[in-house]
Amino acid sequence: MAELKIDNVYKSFGEEHILKGISLDVTDGEFIILVGPSGCGKSTLLNCIAGLEDVTTGDILLGDTNVTYEAPKDRDIAMVFQSYALYPNMNVRKNIAFGLEIRKMPKAEIAEEVARVAKLLQIEPLLDRKPSQLSGGQRQRVAMGRALARRPKIYLFDEPLSNLDAKLRVEMRTEMKKLHQRLGTTIVYVTHDQIEAMTLADRIAVMKGGIVQQFGTPQEVYDDPANMFVAGFMGSPSMNFLRCEVTKQEKDYAVQIESQGTIFQLPVDPKQADLSSYVGKTVVLGIRPEQITHVMPHLVAEQYITQVPVKIEVTEPTGADTLILARINDQECECRVHPQEAGKVGESMELLFNMSKAVFFDEQTEARL
Amino acid sequence: MLASRKKGIDYWLPKLVVSPTLVIALVFFYGFVLWTTFISFTNSSFLPSYELVGFDQYVRLFMNPRWLNAMWNLVVFGVLFIGICMVVGLVMAILLDQNIRAEGAIRTIYLYPMALSFIVTGTVWKWLLNPTVGIEKFVISLGWDSFVFDWIIDPDMAIYTVVIAGVWQASGFVMAIFLAGLRGIDTSIIKAAQLDGANLFAVYTRIIIPSMRPVFFSAFIMLAHIAIKSFDLVIALTGGGPGNSTDVPAIFMYQFSFQRGQLGIGAASAVIMLMTVLAILVPYLYSELRTPKNG
Ligand SMILES: Nc1ncnc2c1ncn2[C@@H]1O[C@H](COP(=O)(O)OP(=O)(O)OP(=O)(O)O)[C@@H](O)[C@H]1O
Numbered sequence: 001m002a003e004l005k006i007d008n009v010y011k012s013f014g015e016e017h018i019l020k021g022i023s024l025d026v027t028d029g030e031f032i033i034l035v036g037p038s039g040c041g042k043s044t045l046l047n048c049i050a051g052l053e054d055v056t057t058g059d060i061l062l063g064d065t066n067v068t069y070e071a072p073k074d075r076d077i078a079m080v081f082q083s084y085a086l087y088p089n090m091n092v093r094k095n096i097a098f099g100l101e102i103r104k105m106p107k108a109e110i111a112e113e114v115a116r117v118a119k120l121l122q123i124e125p126l127l128d129r130k131p132s133q134l135s136g137g138q139r140q141r142v143a144m145g146r147a148l149a150r151r152p153k154i155y156l157f158d159e160p161l162s163n164l165d166a167k168l169r170v171e172m173r174t175e176m177k178k179l180h181q182r183l184g185t186t187i188v189y190v191t192h193d194q195i196e197a198m199t200l201a202d203r204i205a206v207m208k209g210g211i212v213q214q215f216g217t218p219q220e221v222y223d224d225p226a227n228m229f230v231a232g233f234m235g236s237p238s239m240n241f242l243r244c245e246v247t248k249q250e251k252d253y254a255v256q257i258e259s260q261g262t263i264f265q266l267p268v269d270p271k272q273a274d275l276s277s278y279v280g281k282t283v284v285l286g287i288r289p290e291q292i293t294h295v296m297p298h299l300v301a302e303q304y305i306t307q308v309p310v311k312i313e314v315t316e317p318t319g320a321d322t323l324i325l326a327r328i329n330d331q332e333c334e335c336r337v338h339p340q341e342a343g344k345v346g347e348s349m350e351l352l353f354n355m356s357k358a359v360f361f362d363e364q365t366e367a368r369l
Numbered sequence: 370m371l372a373s374r375k376k377g378i379d380y381w382l383p384k385l386v387v388s389p390t391l392v393i394a395l396v397f398f399y400g401f402v403l404w405t406t407f408i409s410f411t412n413s414s415f416l417p418s419y420e421l422v423g424f425d426q427y428v429r430l431f432m433n434p435r436w437l438n439a440m441w442n443l444v445v446f447g448v449l450f451i452g453i454c455m456v457v458g459l460v461m462a463i464l465l466d467q468n469i470r471a472e473g474a475i476r477t478i479y480l481y482p483m484a485l486s487f488i489v490t491g492t493v494w495k496w497l498l499n500p501t502v503g504i505e506k507f508v509i510s511l512g513w514d515s516f517v518f519d520w521i522i523d524p525d526m527a528i529y530t531v532v533i534a535g536v537w538q539a540s541g542f543v544m545a546i547f548l549a550g551l552r553g554i555d556t557s558i559i560k561a562a563q564l565d566g567a568n569l570f571a572v573y574t575r576i577i578i579p580s581m582r583p584v585f586f587s588a589f590i591m592l593a594h595i596a597i598k599s600f601d602l603v604i605a606l607t608g609g610g611p612g613n614s615t616d617v618p619a620i621f622m623y624q625f626s627f628q629r630g631q632l633g634i635g636a637a638s639a640v641i642m643l644m645t646v647l648a649i650l651v652p653y654l655y656s657e658l659r660t661p662k663n664g
């Protein structure tokens with residue numbers, strides 16, 4: 001149990017600059033999720049925290065101690081590797097017990113701990129097998145077990161559930177959450193799964209190109225993205241980006257959209273953005289698919305809701321909702337409607353654009369306005 | 370038509386190309402193995418004879434103190450040679466594995482002895498170990514007058530000089546095998562062990578070395594058959610002497626077959642050597658071929 005402070009960490013492999021000034025303050029017991037596109041440096045950052053890679057410059061503090069120059073074995077960190085990294089010469093039981101044996105835990109306690117972890121991860125029947133005799137998902141659970149058997153100051157998880165089937169994944173996700181609530185250990189967790197990120201995290205760090213783009217609670221990152229990258233990366237299906245012109249209305253501003261030859265003005269909530277200096281210019285409107293819905297009578301009259309007829313180009317039923325691809329300003333725009341309300345491809349359909357959560361970005365810099 | 374003729378050539382050409390080799394191998398290798406085995410059951414002396422005498426030659430062989438001495442030398446040489454080569458090779462491989470500078474150059478230097486023939490190695494070491502021109506002379510010339518290093522002329526110690534020369538020649542090769550094995554291990558396994566709290570020593574003894582078992586086995590097999598067949602090294606280094614003190618089975622076989630006109634005993638000793646090699650090789654091949662490789 002400890003807080004983790006990553007202070008302006010740079011990491012280069014030769015001329016290859018991977019981490020470019022990462023700073024994160026993680027409080028004791030927090031569950032941090034790292035997300036970002038493949039190759040953005042997430043695993044490298046975990047390796048730096050664990051001490052498996054030396055940072056080029058910057059400091060890493062664990063609790064009150066600066067561990068930047070400490071060996072991995074002295075940092076008291078447990079990690080689940082993306083590649084599992086099971087010991088090939090040991091069976092599952094030994095793999096899990098190894099760290100405990102090294103730390104001189106009594107034999108009986110080790111056996112107890114192994115049994116507990118094996119039950120939690122549903123790998124009891126596999127305890128006597130060698131890693132080479134396991135499937136990918138089973139190896140991944142053993143790798144988890146090896147970490148969970150210990151009580152370190154910090155857990156680092158590098159995509160620990162990526163290879164499990166959908167059902168087991170949901171179960172394990174819940175187990176992770178329970179485990180964290182029970183132990184209260186600080187966790188840094190890498191995932192590509194949006195749902196995992198949103199459900200598990202206390203705070204999410206969105207990385208791109210070795211830089212943290214935004215570090216905030218799931219809701220902040222979702223509703224209040226720092227730039228177009230974060231907005232597009234978080235959420236599935238992802239946010240629609242529509243280039244449109246800003247116009248001045250009586251006292252507020254609006255963005256102008258065109259659908260089936262007709263022009264509509266979508267009013268801009270001044271709480272969301274001040275577009276006074278952009279009148280007549282183009283901005284990028286960011287609006288999530290769930291903000292564009294079928295017509296619900298009780299919503300029609302609301303201030304920031306506009307009814308727009310669109311032409312349906314593609315429909316994608318997902319079960320709970322149907323996604324509709326429409327053409328707005330000659331750009332594609334995804335909308336989420338109730339399956340029963342969805343029209344057919346080629347037909348026209350009335351949709352409600354809810355601007356109360358819309359966000360705006362500069363066309364060139366992609367920064368939030 | 371063209372296609373089927375082309376297929377015909379494709380089918381026959383490889384067989385045609387390997388067939389001379391196959392015939393040669395069959396006749397000169399397996400054929401002579403069978404012939405030698407047959408001779409070992411006859412009363413052949415200077416010239417092959419075809420009169421069967423059962424196991425007489427084997428009995429005479431094992432009554433011969435020179436043979437027993439040669440066998441004992443093989444045991445001493447084999448155990449020390451294999452053991453020391455493995456340890457030295459492993460230590461060098463582990464040291465080289467620590468990402469040291471100029472690794473490529475060092476690796477080449479250690480590997481070079483393997484490129485020499487055992488005759489060259491034997492001759493060079495014969496000079497080095499010769500008390501009147503080699504190491505002993507050199508150390509004395511440095512001023513340590515009482516220094517003595519005359520194993521090569523000491524019947525009790527001469528076999529160890531064969532070990533020294535053999536180790537010098539083969540350990541670089543063993544190192545290369547082990548290094549390849551070490552490099553084949555996923556580095557994240559080592560990282561995981563470090564996070565589990567293991568120091569470098571534990572990482573090697575508990576994880577890396579145990580998971581290199583197949584590599585050890587290969588190295589052992591190769592060294593074992595070098596040891597059993599050791600002939601040229603001993604001939605070049607000591608010629609089997611002083612006296613018969615560094616006799617090994619291969620020399621015994623050569624001398625009895627071709628110099629002393631006792632073809633029957635020679636053949637019997639050759640068969641025993643073949644059996645020894647097979648005794649090591651067959652379980653190895655069996656275990657290797659039977660279990661499919663799994664990573
Ligand atoms: N040892 C190394 N030497 C050189 N470059 C490296 C090394 N390790 C990683 N990299 C590079 O660093 C970048 C970041 O790698 P990293 O493994 O941290 O990505 P990641 O964010 O974990 O990606 P993924 O989501 O695919 O796991 C990649 O471009 C990779 O090629």
Ligand SMILES: [Mg+2]
Binds near residue numbers: 042043044082158
């Ligand atoms: Mg990674």
